[in-house]
Amino acid sequence: MSRKLVTYPEEILSRKAVPVDVIDDAIRELVRDMAEIMYENRGIGLAAPQVGEGLRVIIVDLSGPEKRENLMVLVNPEITDFQGECDSEEGCLSVTGYQSVVKRAEKIQVRALDLDGNEVFLDAENLLSTCLQHEIDHLDGVLFIDRISRLKRKFYDKRLARWLSKKD
Numbered sequence: 001m002s003r004k005l006v007t008y009p010e011e012i013l014s015r016k017a018v019p020v021d022v023i024d025d026a027i028r029e030l031v032r033d034m035a036e037i038m039y040e041n042r043g044i045g046l047a048a049p050q051v052g053e054g055l056r057v058i059i060v061d062l063s064g065p066e067k068r069e070n071l072m073v074l075v076n077p078e079i080t081d082f083q084g085e086c087d088s089e090e091g092c093l094s095v096t097g098y099q100s101v102v103k104r105a106e107k108i109q110v111r112a113l114d115l116d117g118n119e120v121f122l123d124a125e126n127l128l129s130t131c132l133q134h135e136i137d138h139l140d141g142v143l144f145i146d147r148i149s150r151l152k153r154k155f156y157d158k159r160l161a162r163w164l165s166k167k168d
């Protein structure tokens with residue numbers, strides 16, 4: 001597998017991803033790579049831009065990297081309804097060493113295609129809802145650190161700059 005996890009501040013993470021036209025073997029291979037990378041890094045969700053592909057594909061598995069029981073693949077997902085508001089404690093595989101509380105909608109409705117090209121509709125709440133919002137944000141070039149206060153963001157960028165300068 002040549003794909004690998006992309007981390008902030010790489011440019012593709014802030015770019016809008018394009019819709020998938022045809023679900024073919026290349027897309028199925030992308031999804032396999034994404035799942036491998038997500039489980040390896042102990043994540044519960046991943047979006048294609050996080051492996052360097054600017055396509056509207058996300059995966060979620062709330063059962064976690066040990067169980068791997070409930071992999072959900074959504075192609076061209078769209079949030080069609082938002083309800084309520086909640087505080088969501090989030091981190092991101094592409095944002096190293098940082099977590100913060102983000103405001104999210106409490107419940108959402110999503111429309112997408114599955115890997116067979118069938119249209120799927122789902123109602124999500126709790127962790128599934130916030131996780132889907134986080135992953136769909138990635139498709140619009142938005143990271144959870146784009147949704148925190150300016151002060152917190154400054155603090156994170158400073159810390160990251162210090163960390164990156166030590167690394168080389």
Ligand SMILES: [Zn+2]
Pocket residue numbers: 091092093094134135138
């Ligand atoms: Zn993320």
